[in-house]
Amino acid sequence: MTTARRQVPRHHLLSVLVENKAGVLARVSGLFSRRGYNIFSLAVAPTDDEAFSRITIVVDVESAPLEQIIAQLDKLVNVVEISELHPDEAREAELLLVTVAADAAERAQVIQLVGVFGGRILDVSHGEITAMLAGAPGSLDDFEELMRPYGIVELQRTGRVALPRLDVSADRGLRVAEGA
Amino acid sequence: MQMTGAQALVKSLEHGGVEVIFGLPGGAILPVYDPIIDSSIRHVLVRHEQGAGHMAEGYAHVTGRPGVAMVTSGPGATNIVTPLADAYMDSIPLVCITGQVSSSAIGTDAFQEADITGITMGVTKHNWLITDANEIPRVIAEAFHVATTGRPGPVLVDVPKDVANATMEWYWPEEVDLPGYRPAAAPDPAAVEAAAELISSASRPVIYAGGGILKSRATEALLELAELTSTPVVTTLMARGAFPDSHPLCLGMPGMHGSYGAVTAMQQADLLVALGSRFDDRVTGNLAAFAPGAKVVHVDIDAAEIGKVRRPDVGIVADCRLAIEALSGSLRARGDLRTSRLAPWLEQVARWKEELPYTYDRGAADGTSPATTDRRLPGRPPLLKPQFVLETLRDATPPDTVLVSGVGQHQMWASQFWRFERPYSWVNSGGLGTMGFSVPAAIGAKVGRPEATVWAVDGDGCFQMTAQELVTASVERIPVKIAILNNGYLGMVRQWQHMFYEERYSEVYLSPDLPDYVGWAEAMGCVGMRVETAEEVLPAIEKANQVDDRPVVIDFRTDAMEQVFPMVPAGASNDDIVVHPSQTAALEKARSRS
Structure with missing residues (x-):
């Protein structure tokens, strides 16, 4: 993954x-x-x-x-x-938790990137940061790539959940399988 | 009224109309066996749980009512997995009750514990693990409802021992509440019209009738539709008897060992009307080359069958009988149906049927041809042709005989050489191909239809898998008759090794003499007979037909060299059907004409 x-x-x-x-x-x-x-x-x-x-x-x-x-x-x-x-x-959404290696010199960059993606810092140690990010799967993919150069220590993603996009033409795109 | 879970379970089965349970007790199911002593339900004590499952299947096949089996936890439950898988493949309604270790012990690897609901998830229509005695009547009512409605199938109810011992207040649910279970019923009128349109404009139509005809009690509706539209009918292995073999429009069985007429008519059809059939690989052969010019109307009660294998031009998700009746209604409203349009097709089909029937070397049937001598058994008398035995049996049994078979060459010969005139007169394991099916299934069929003569045609390989149930039959006085076509081989495997493995016969020889089938039959309380010559065949069958107080086993010594023809080799196109060697010229003639 x-x-x-x-x-x-x-x-x-x-x-x-x-x-x-x-x-x-x-x-x-x-x-x-x-x-x-x-x-x-x-x-x-x-x-x-x-x-x-x-x-x-x-x-x-x-x-x-x-x-x-x-x-x-x-x-x-x-x-x-x-x-x-x-x-x-x-509208799809997924949650990502990641621990990246980030020493004092890199810490600010990582925190900044997390901020750009609208994520939150959950935990910080001398050498690592754990962040949480929720959003569209594609956005999470981008974030994951940006974290990679720092060294991903651990990463977990949930499966995605979704709801139909709201649309003036009501329920287009939502097909309910009839009980046959 | 207060009672134990066990009492409630038995009372629930009584409410469900159960007249017989096939089963075998053990530790975890002990509480449930106690109230069985006082119940009106008959219990047939089997010798192996697999026997209970196949008996319940045989019973369900011939009666249309759900078969009920009851076994204990662990090995008792795992022993019945094969019958469940068999019933799942062939859509046989079965309710299987299993004992389970006490709730507190579940998950601890307790003695005789097995996760049977987990194990059987993929081979049941649904299953339940009861956690509270109060659930018992509700779950049993749901279990019978699910097993018997929509596309029928097996269900399993797992009952922990403490739940059976707990006390509950009796009730019987008048309705079941399963929000996710909505079996189809009536067909969509627009789809019926579209199908009728295709039928009324087809010039080479074939009705491809499957087991769904029998499940939906649609044999009369099928006859009416076929006659109304003069459409030839093929009956799959699961649908033998759904349309009378003697009917001029009947082409018999399609598929790998089907009749030349049935296979070729489907290949050349411009319309296949699939009714309760599922385009099984044994019917279609190489799918890409199957019925290439045919449009398809597919009727099935299971929406997942529509388009699973072959995408239909019109799919109808409905009960087969209702759909066929609607089709006939729509077609009748269109007026003139017996047009000359179909005449060339019917003539063509009739010629295939006449010129390339099932055949075998009849000259050898009297035992005089050197062709019958098995070169593995020097010094023995010439061996019987299995087809000759089947024809003799067919002609010497009453018309209401139920024929049961195991799986292999004998099964194909039985389907080919019997003449099925009535529905529910043929019981076999079609989809799963379960060797050992026939002895217990015949016993279950005889329990369901005690007035009918029940003959099982079995192979020597199959017989050895479940023969011990003849002890059950003797003790319970269930007088079934077993014809073993004993060729001393796993015959169908041998045939494949002959045809596709350069006659390298790997692990298929069984010996016709070991076991001694006559001695074994007698040891199990049956009448045992051995037949080695053509002259002995009819007298032995007639003697067997007279026996009404115990099972009969006849050991027919048949020719191991005999092969099942026609045959479409696995993966080949149905156009490449291989006929009996004596029919090569007839095949050339038929092909040059079409």
């Missing part, structure tokens, strides 16, 4: 509303592995209704047609609703 600048692949975002029950994540991820679908990232959290969780999955549509992935997902009994978000029509 930390190598080179990541190309933006042919991916799609699926926002999957599932029943908040034990084993649901395993059912979803098991389906992907058993049918040979690739996942770029995956994020899970409960919704405002605690009976349900939302799984945001970034899928590789090179590995299988999107409609097939959606149809197979929809067969899982615990999957309630699937919304597909085209990347152009979605």
